[in-house]
Amino acid sequence: MTHKATIRAVARRFPALTQREIEEVLQVFIEVWQDQLEDKHRVTIHGFGSLSVELQDLQTRGAVRKPTKRLYVRFRPTQALKSRLKEARR
Secondary structure, three states: OOHHHHHHHHHHHOOOOOHHHHHHHHHHHHHHHHHHHHOOOOEEEOOOEEEEEEEEEEOOOOOOOOOEEEEEEEEEEOHHHHHHHHHHHO
8 A cells, every 4th residue: 555545545534634634644653653763662553563673783704894783674563463464364
């Protein structure tokens, strides 16, 4: 689902709001979540899952050893989402 498709879907459920207003709200959500992830906090969305960022130190080999980090962005779905997806597959 694209950003615009999400806005249209939400607009159908909230006819009192314009698509522009919905887009602004979505943009604020994204900015808040990005700020939290940058500060190494977990973002938990009730009924959906959690997002987190982890940095892992890597060992380099060879003549020149420099500290290297690998960035992992993790998504952990809730049990409710997992169950819903399993039911949809049947």
